[in-house]
Amino acid sequence: MTIVFSGATSDTGNRVLKKLVHQFGKESIICLVRQTSNITFLQHLGVTTVRGDVTKPETLTQVLNPSVTYLDMTHPKYYNKSLEAVVSAGVERAYFVTTTGIFSKYNHCSQIYKDNEAKIRASGIVYTILRPSMIYGSMRDKNMHRLIKFLNRYLVFPLFDAGKSMMQPVYAEDLADGIFSAIVNESKTEYQEYNLAGPTAISYDEIVNTILTKLNRQVFKINVNTKLAAIITKFAQNLPGFPITEEQVLRLQEDKVFDISKSCNELGFNPRSFNEGISLEIEEMRLVKVIR
Numbered sequence: 243m244t245i246v247f248s249g250a251t252s253d254t255g256n257r258v259l260k261k262l263v264h265q266f267g268k269e270s271i272i273c274l275v276r277q278t279s280n281i282t283f284l285q286h287l288g289v290t291t292v293r294g295d296v297t298k299p300e301t302l303t304q305v306l307n308p309s310v311t312y313l314d315m316t317h318p319k320y321y322n323k324s325l326e327a328v329v330s331a332g333v334e335r336a337y338f339v340t341t342t343g344i345f346s347k348y349n350h351c352s353q354i355y356k357d358n359e360a361k362i363r364a365s366g367i368v369y370t371i372l373r374p375s376m377i378y379g380s381m382r383d384k385n386m387h388r389l390i391k392f393l394n395r396y397l398v399f400p401l402f403d404a405g406k407s408m409m410q411p412v413y414a415e416d417l418a419d420g421i422f423s424a425i426v427n428e429s430k431t432e433y434q435e436y437n438l439a440g441p442t443a444i445s446y447d448e449i450v451n452t453i454l455t456k457l458n459r460q461v462f463k464i465n466v467n468t469k470l471a472a473i474i475t476k477f478a479q480n481l482p483g484f485p486i487t488e489e490q491v492l493r494l495q496e497d498k499v500f501d502i503s504k505s506c507n508e509l510g511f512n513p514r515s516f517n518e519g520i521s522l523e524i525e526e527m528r529l530v531k532v533i534r
Contacts, residue, residue: 245425246305248274248296248324249315249339253382254374256283257418258315263287265426272305296320299327306331313425315339321358325365335368337425342375342437342500348489370424370431375439375500379414379523381530386411386453390524393453394533399461402468405447408497410439413519416512423509436505441513443499452517456524457533468495 243266250259250273262271268288275281275291284291294301296316302324306312312333314324318340328336340359346352362369378386393399420438424431444452447463454461468491476488505511527533 244270244272244310245313246272246274246302246310247313247315248294248302249313250284250289251275251279251281252315253380254377254414254418254421255315257415258313258421259284259287259289261418261422262425263289265422272310274302274305296324296327299323299330302327303331306333308332308334311425311428312336313339315421318358319354322361325358325361328367329365333367335428336362337370337372337421338362339372339374339421342373342439342498344373345498345500346493346496348493348496351489351493368432370428370433371435372421372424373435373437373500374412374417375437375498376409376411377414377417378411379519381526381532383414383523386449386520386523387527389450390453390457390520390527391533393450393459393461394457397461398464399450400464400466401447401450402466402471402491402494404465405445405450405463407446407495408443408499409446409449410443410498410500411449411516411519412439413514413522416514416519420505420509420511420513423511427509430508434504434508436509436511437500437502438505438511439500439502439513440516440519441502442515443497444516446494449516449520452520453524456521468492 249255271289273284273289273291274294276295277293281291292305296302297320306327312328321338341355343352344355359371376385417438472488472491475491479488
């Protein structure tokens with residue numbers, strides 16, 4: 243098997259790549275990387291790298307042909323572009339890592355993901371779609387990493403609607419295991435779609451409390467009414483530098499809960515609890531002195 247891999251330079255991409263090299267050998271992997279990408283880890287593994295960009299299909303077709311397997315872990319909003327290259331090159335087998343964001347009721351954010359998944363299904367290629375929830379668990383984590391630093395520094399924390407919304411974040415290494423399993427079991431995962439999330443849903447307030455317990459800290463929580471915040475944001479979001487949009491505020495009250503039973507049964511997916519995963523992330527942050 244020769245695998246052409248787009249998105250290998252992300253944290254989860256690095257984890258998947260390491261597993262693929264161990265399974266298939268470095269000579270079997272070709273990574274498409276942008277000119278600005280940090281490829282130090284890829285060079286360490288000894289895989290072949292080719293400069294390109296999935297938003298420019300002509301740069302992708304240079305490494306595609308009917309005999310390769312394609313894996314895309316870039317941004318799902320660009321999958322219509324990479325799919326164009328995959329189809330034109332006659333690739334027969336492909337894996338696309340999309341997002342559980344397709345289940346959001348706020349169409350501005352989710353519609354492009356839904357449209358691109360529909361295009362994958364209609365493309366004629368043998369596909370597998372893998373949908374991660376919010377990813378956490380490393381120094382490159384943009385979600386829990388920031389929350390941990392905030393809670394470690396400040397004494398006041400805002401909670402939208404008392405933090406009642408439910409979430410199901412997935413630890414990065416567990417996600418990588420799920421993606422890897424789908425690839426090594428290629429015949430069993432043809433034309434299949436899998437949700438890859440944490441084992442159970444947890445409220446945002448419980449997430450905050452778990453982190454505070456691990457940090458041995460207390461903060462004063464301020465309850466923020468989401469509807470009021472959305473109204474204010476609706477008028478303020480067009481101001482230069484305003485950090486969030488109305489839709490982002492509204493999504494804070496949306497439960498993000500997903501059925502992972504198919505992934506568990508067919509991929510052997512076995513994600514660790516949030517309590518265990520966040521402990522590992524905090525431990526790593528303390529080790530490198532990001533927090534005390």
